Amino acid sequence: MHVLLTGGAGTIGSQIARQLAPDHEVTVLDRDSDGLSALPAGVETHQIDLTDERAVRQLLDGVAVDALVSAVGWYELAAIEDCPPDSLRAHLEANLLAVHTPIHAVLPTLRERQGRVVVVGSMAGSVPLPYHGAYSTAKAGLAGYLDSLRREVDPCGVSVSLVEPGPVRTGFNERA
Numbered sequence: 001m002h003v004l005l006t007g008g009a010g011t012i013g014s015q016i017a018r019q020l021a022p023d024h025e026v027t028v029l030d031r032d033s034d035g036l037s038a039l040p041a042g043v044e045t046h047q048i049d050l051t052d053e054r055a056v057r058q059l060l061d062g063v064a065v066d067a068l069v070s071a072v073g074w075y076e077l078a079a080i081e082d083c084p085p086d087s088l089r090a091h092l093e094a095n096l097l098a099v100h101t102p103i104h105a106v107l108p109t110l111r112e113r114q115g116r117v118v119v120v121g122s123m124a125g126s127v128p129l130p131y132h133g134a135y136s137t138a139k140a141g142l143a144g145y146l147d148s149l150r151r152e153v154d155p156c157g158v159s160v161s162l163v164e165p166g167p168v169r170t171g172f173n174e175r176a
Helices: 013-021 033-037 052-058 087-113 135-158
Strands: 003-006 027-029 046-047 067-071 116-120 160-163
Touching: 003 013, 003 087, 013 027, 013 116, 027 033, 033 046, 052 087, 067 087, 087 116, 087 135, 116 135, 135 160
Parallel strands: 003 027, 003 067, 027 046, 067 116, 116 160
Antiparallel strands: none
């Protein structure tokens, strides 16, 4: 099985890559070159901006994918009143558009292969937290996006799953 893993250089993504690598062909896309270089041998890696539709399409053109696993995510801590529109836009791009762009690129292949989409979201999308308003908004939008996608592609044999972990030590808080 060929698994496309987006956001695979981060804490959660790299653990997913390590779990998948022994039994599957794994291609990891992420913007973090240091994190990509730390992944196990045998994992194909590409540094890329997952919001860049042209670059993502060019990279994935003709790639046969059986499953797409998305572990992308990013946030900054701020009260909503202190969150300028550019910051909200950055949250939506990092947590929603960066999920949609590769899904959109490989969906025809996933339909042909009756594949699957698994996305790591966050409980913050269901249970918004103070000072996480922009992140919670993006993750709530992600849940709605995946619900719609699931209803559209399930009749074609493509499964869509959302995993919403609670607190995980990812280093997000330290970086935020």
